[in-house]
Amino acid sequence: MTGTGKLFGVGVGPGDPDLMTLKAARILSRAPVVAYFHKRGRAGHALAIAHAHFRPETLEMPLEYPLTTEVPFQDDAYTSALTGFYDLSSHRIAEALTAGRDVALLCEGDPFFYGSFMHIYHRLSGRHPIEVVPGITGMSACWTRAGTPITYGDDVLQVLPGTLSHEVLLARMRVADALVIMKLGRNFAKVRAALAEAGLTERAIYVERGSMPGEVILPLKDKTGDTAPYFAMILVPGRGRCL
Amino acid sequence: MTGTGKLFGVGVGPGDPDLMTLKAARILSRAPVVAYFHKRGRAGHALAIAHAHFRPETLEMPLEYPLTTEVPFQDDAYTSALTGFYDLSSHRIAEALTAGRDVALLCEGDPFFYGSFMHIYHRLSGRHPIEVVPGITGMSACWTRAGTPITYGDDVLQVLPGTLSHEVLLARMRVADALVIMKLGRNFAKVRAALAEAGLTERAIYVERGSMPGEVILPLKDKTGDTAPYFAMILVPGRGRCL
Numbered sequence: 338m339t340g341t342g343k344l345f346g347v348g349v350g351p352g353d354p355d356l357m358t359l360k361a362a363r364i365l366s367r368a369p370v371v372a373y374f375h376k377r378g379r380a381g382h383a384l385a386i387a388h389a390h391f392r393p394e395t396l397e398m399p400l401e402y403p404l405t406t407e408v409p410f411q412d413d414a415y416t417s418a419l420t421g422f423y424d425l426s427s428h429r430i431a432e433a434l435t436a437g438r439d440v441a442l443l444c445e446g447d448p449f450f451y452g453s454f455m456h457i458y459h460r461l462s463g464r465h466p467i468e469v470v471p472g473i474t475g476m477s478a479c480w481t482r483a484g485t486p487i488t489y490g491d492d493v494l495q496v497l498p499g500t501l502s503h504e505v506l507l508a509r510m511r512v513a514d515a516l517v518i519m520k521l522g523r524n525f526a527k528v529r530a531a532l533a534e535a536g537l538t539e540r541a542i543y544v545e546r547g548s549m550p551g552e553v554i555l556p557l558k559d560k561t562g563d564t565a566p567y568f569a570m571i572l573v574p575g576r577g578r579c580l
Numbered sequence: 581m582t583g584t585g586k587l588f589g590v591g592v593g594p595g596d597p598d599l600m601t602l603k604a605a606r607i608l609s610r611a612p613v614v615a616y617f618h619k620r621g622r623a624g625h626a627l628a629i630a631h632a633h634f635r636p637e638t639l640e641m642p643l644e645y646p647l648t649t650e651v652p653f654q655d656d657a658y659t660s661a662l663t664g665f666y667d668l669s670s671h672r673i674a675e676a677l678t679a680g681r682d683v684a685l686l687c688e689g690d691p692f693f694y695g696s697f698m699h700i701y702h703r704l705s706g707r708h709p710i711e712v713v714p715g716i717t718g719m720s721a722c723w724t725r726a727g728t729p730i731t732y733g734d735d736v737l738q739v740l741p742g743t744l745s746h747e748v749l750l751a752r753m754r755v756a757d758a759l760v761i762m763k764l765g766r767n768f769a770k771v772r773a774a775l776a777e778a779g780l781t782e783r784a785i786y787v788e789r790g791s792m793p794g795e796v797i798l799p800l801k802d803k804t805g806d807t808a809p810y811f812a813m814i815l816v817p818g819r820g821r822c823l
Contacts (some may be wrong), residue, residue, distance in 0.1 A: 350601070356714065359605060360598040419823045447720050448729075450737075455729035456823050462727075469727070471599065471720040477690050481714040484705075486691075486698035493752060494693075494739040501734060508755075509736060580662045580699050 342434035344465055345441045346448040346458060348472020349386045352549035356473045357386065364470060365390035368441035370433050372398035372426075374453050382549075383443035398433070398440070400426045423453075427460040434465045447472045451498075451519070476517045479547035479570045483554050488515045489577030499524035503531055510535035515575030522567035529557065537573050545569040585677035587708055588684045589691040589701060591715020592629045595792035599716045600629065607713060608633035611684035613676050615641035615669075617696050625792075626686035641676070641683070643669045666696075670703040677708045690715045694741075694762070719760045722790035722813045726797050731758045732820030742767035746774055753778035758818030765810035772800065780816050788812040 345364050350356040365371065365387050375381035384397075391397075403418040433440050448454040448469050461467060476496065480487040488494050492514040497506060499520045510516065510531055518528055532538050541557035545566055557571060588607050593599040608614065608630050618624035627640075634640075646661040676683050691697040691712050704710060719739065723730040731737050735757040740749060742763045753759065753774055761771055775781050784800035788809055800814060 351714075353603075355603040355606075356601050358593070358599050358601055358716065360596075362602060363598075416823060423823055447716075447724075449723050449731075450720065450729075451731050451733075451735075452729070455732065458729065469724045471594075471716050471724040473601065473690075473714050473716060474720070477693065477714040477717070480692050481690075481712045484712070486693075486695070486701065488692075488694050488739070489698065490694075491741045491743050492694075493741070493744070494737075496731070496737040498734045498736070501736070512751075580659060580666055 341437045342465065343439045344430060344434060344457075344461060344467045345439065346444055346454045346467065346469040347387075347441045348444050348447045348470055349383050350473040351446055351475045351478030351547060352382060352386065353478070354386045354389060356478065356548065357390075358470065358472065361387075361470050361472065362390050364441050366392065367439075368395065369438045370396045370398055370440045371443065372400055372430055372440055373443040374400050374402060374426075376402050377404060383445050386445075387443050396438075398429065400429070419456075423456040423460065427457050430457065431461060431465065434461075444472065446474045450474055475547065475568065476519070476570060476572075479517075479544040480572055480574070482547045482552060483542050483544055483572060485542065485572065485574045487517070487572065488575045492575030492577040494575070499528045503527055506531040507534055510537055513537065513573060514577065516571070516573035518571040518573075520567060521565040521569045521571065523564060525565040525569075526563040528571060529560075532557065532571070532573075540573050540576075542572045542574070543569065544572060585679065585681045585683060585708070587673060587677060587700075587704060587710045588682065589687055589697045589710065589712040590630075590684045591687050591690045591713055592626050593716040594689055594718045594721030594790060595625060595629065596721070597629045597632060599721065599791060600633075601713065601715065604630075604713050604715065605633050607684055609635065610682075611638065612681045613639045613641055613683045614686065615643055615673055615683055616686040617643050617645060617669075619645050620647060626688050629688075630686050641672065643672070662699075666699040666703065670700050673700065674704060674708065677704075687715065689717045693717055718790060718811065719762070719813060719815075722760075722787040723815055723817070725790045725795060726785050726787055726815060728785065728815065728817045730760070730815065731818045735818030735820040737818070742771045746770055749774040750777055753780055756780065756816060757820065759814070759816035761814040761816075763810060764808040764812045764814065766807060768808040768812075769806040771814060772803075775800065775814070775816075783816050783819075785815045785817070786812065787815060 444454045543560045545553035687697045737758045786803045788796035
C-alpha cells in the first residue's frame, strides 16, 4: 500500500438527503477531500445530496465525465473515452491518497450496485486502503415511494437493465415473479412492448425521480410518450402469499 | 382514517447500527411507541440495532412470534398461527394509533423487501396514515463486506430464496449473471448442489452475519458442513464489462 490516505466509496442513497446513512454522514463531515462524478454544466445529484455535511475547509474534487452524447453507446470511442476518464480519475484520487489525505468518493445509490465507483475500485484496490459504505438503492426508494412491497416469501426478484435486447427482456419477463427494470431512457418503448407481450402491463408501475422533487408515480398503462429519463424505473411487484 | 397517530415502518438496515439512515434515527428518537418483532427469549436484531436512539420515556411494544419450531413450514397450522399473530399485532398497533400515538415498527433490512412488515402494512393501509422508511438491505451489506461489486453494466441480478425447489433454483442459475441466494438455513445443501450443477461454485461467495459481530466471509468451496444460519447468503457477482 502506498501513501497513508484511505479511500471511502460512500453510498449517498437515492436522492432524499435524509436517506443517507449515519456512517456516510459522519465520513463526509470528516473527509478532507470529497470527490464526485458529474456531467459538464451539472453539479450532479450526489453532490446535492451530500453537500450539507461538508465543512468550510472540505476540498472538492469534481470528476467530469467526457462528453459522450454524440457517441453511440456501443461505440469503441465511447468505451475508450470512459476508460481514459476512469484512469485519469483514479490517478487524481491516488495523488491525494499518496499525499496522506483521505478521500470520500460520492456514489449515488449503493456503490457496488451498477455504480461508476467500481471502475475506480478495481484500479485502486490493493494499492490503497479502501472502505465501502453501502447506500439505499434507487430501486428501494422507488418501491417505498410507490407504497408497494416488492417481494414476498418465495418470490424471485429480477433486476433488468432496459439496455438488454427485446428477446432477452421477454425471456426474463416470462418467468417473472417480481421485476425492477432500470436504465429506461431511450429503451422505454422496447421495455414497454416486452412487458405487454409478457402480459405484465397491468401489474407494472412507472416511477420517475423516486424520493426526489418532481417525483412521478403512476400505473405504467397511464404513462404517455415513448421516452423516459434514464434513471426512471418500472416495478412489477411480486405476488407471493400474504399471510 | 381513524385516530391521529401515524405508523412508521422503519428499515433499520442490515445489522451495523451505523448503517441506519438519518431519517430512521430521527423517527426513532421521537416516536412515543416503538414496536418490534422477536422470537421468545430473544430481543432480536432490530431492537439491538435501534435501541441507542430511544428516549427514556419511549414505550416498547414487543410482538412475539408464535412458537413454530415444531411445526413444518408448509403446514396449515404454521400459516394459521402466523396469520393470527399478524392480526393480533396489527390490532395492538392500531390501538396505539387510535389513541393518538405515533408508532415506529422496526424492520431489519428494508421493510418492503421480504419483510414481516408488509403483513402489518396490508392490514392497516387505508385505515391509518403509514410512512415507510427504506433501509440498507442485508444483501447490500453482504456484497459490501465481501468487497465485491455485484452488478456491472448490463448484468441481470436475480435474488433467489433458498426455499425454492432444486429444479427451480437450477433453471434460474443456468441463466445467471449475478445472483444473491437468501434464506439458506436447512436449504444450504440443496442450494450448494444446484450451484455446482450450474457450474457456479467457483464464482460463489458465502457470507454469514454480514456487517455484524461474528461475520464470516469465504469462498463457497471452502465452506464446510451441510447447514448454515437462515440469514446467511451466497453471492455470485456478475461479470459485466469493466471499463
